[in-house]
Amino acid sequence: MRTGLVGTPIDIAAIAADVASPANGALSLFVGTVRDTNDGRPVDGIEYNAYAPMAERELAEIAREAAAQFGTTHIVIEHRTGYLALGEASVAIAVAHPRRANAMDATRWIIEALKQRVPIWKLEHYTDGTRQWVEHGRGQGAGRPGVVRGAEGRGSSDREVTDA
Amino acid sequence: MQLDVLLFASYADAAGATSVRVSVSDDARVSEVVQAVRTAAPAVHLPARPLVAVNHRYAGADVRVTPSDEVALIPPVAGG
Numbered sequence: 001m002r003t004g005l006v007g008t009p010i011d012i013a014a015i016a017a018d019v020a021s022p023a024n025g026a027l028s029l030f031v032g033t034v035r036d037t038n039d040g041r042p043v044d045g046i047e048y049n050a051y052a053p054m055a056e057r058e059l060a061e062i063a064r065e066a067a068a069q070f071g072t073t074h075i076v077i078e079h080r081t082g083y084l085a086l087g088e089a090s091v092a093i094a095v096a097h098p099r100r101a102n103a104m105d106a107t108r109w110i111i112e113a114l115k116q117r118v119p120i121w122k123l124e125h126y127t128d129g130t131r132q133w134v135e136h137g138r139g140q141g142a143g144r145p146g147v148v149r150g151a152e153g154r155g156s157s158d159r160e161v162t163d164a
Numbered sequence: 165m166q167l168d169v170l171l172f173a174s175y176a177d178a179a180g181a182t183s184v185r186v187s188v189s190d191d192a193r194v195s196e197v198v199q200a201v202r203t204a205a206p207a208v209h210l211p212a213r214p215l216v217a218v219n220h221r222y223a224g225a226d227v228r229v230t231p232s233d234e235v236a237l238i239p240p241v242a243g244g
Binding site: 111 | 174
C-alpha cells in the first residue's frame with residue numbers, strides 16, 4: 001500500500017504498475033481530472049489545498065480500511081496539490097485483486113471515502129478571473145467514523161464520481 | 165490556556181489568517197474552543213457544528229484539549 005499527497009503531475013502508469021502482479025487478475029484504476037465547467041461556470045483551473053499531515057493520515061487510514069474490507073493490500077492512492085490546469089489528474093487510485101468485483105468496488109469505495117473525509121479543498125479559478133472555494137455543504141457529520149459506509153452506492157452506476 | 169486554532173481554505177480567507185489565538189479554560193472541550201473562535205474571528209461564518217480536528221483526527225464536541233494539542237477547524241472538504 002502506498003498513499004500520499006504529491007506536488008508534481010501524477011504518473012498514472014507508474015501507479016498501475018505499483019499494484020500489478022500475476023496473482024491479481026484485475027487492476028482497477030480511477031483517475032479524477034480537472035473539469036472545464038462547474039455549476040455551469042467555465043473553469044480555468046483548480047488550486048488544491050490540503051491540511052497536509054491530516055490528509056496524509058486520512059489517506060493511509062482509508063487504504064487500511066479498504067484493505068480490510070476488500071481483501072487486498074495492493075492499493076495506491078495519490079492526491080495532487082497546487083494549481084492544476086484543465087484535464088490534469090488531481091487524484092489517482094489503483095487497486096489490484098484476483099477478482100474484478102473486489103478491485104472495482106474497492107476503488108469506488110476509496111474515492112467516495114476520500115471525498116467525504118480527507119481535508120483537501122479546491123479553489124476554482126473561473127475564466128472570468130473570479131475564484132471560489134468549492135463547498136458541498138457536507139460539513140456536519142462528514143468526516144466522522146461511520147459516516148462512510150462501504151456498501152453505500154455500490155452496484156449503482158448513476159452517481160457521478162468523476163468530477164475531480 | 166491559550167490555543168492557536170488552525171484555519172484553512174474559506175475559513176482562512178474569511179479570517180485573513182491561517183490561525184486564530186483563543187483563550188479557553190484549562191479543561192476546555194472542543195465545543196468551548198469553537199465558541200471562542202466564533203468570538204475571536206466573527207468574520208468566519210462557522211456552521212452550527214463545524215468539523216474539528218485534534219492532532220490530525222476528527223474530534224467530537226466533547227473531546228478535551230490540552231495546550232500541546234494541534235486544533236484545526238475543517239471547512240467542508242472537497243478533495244477528489
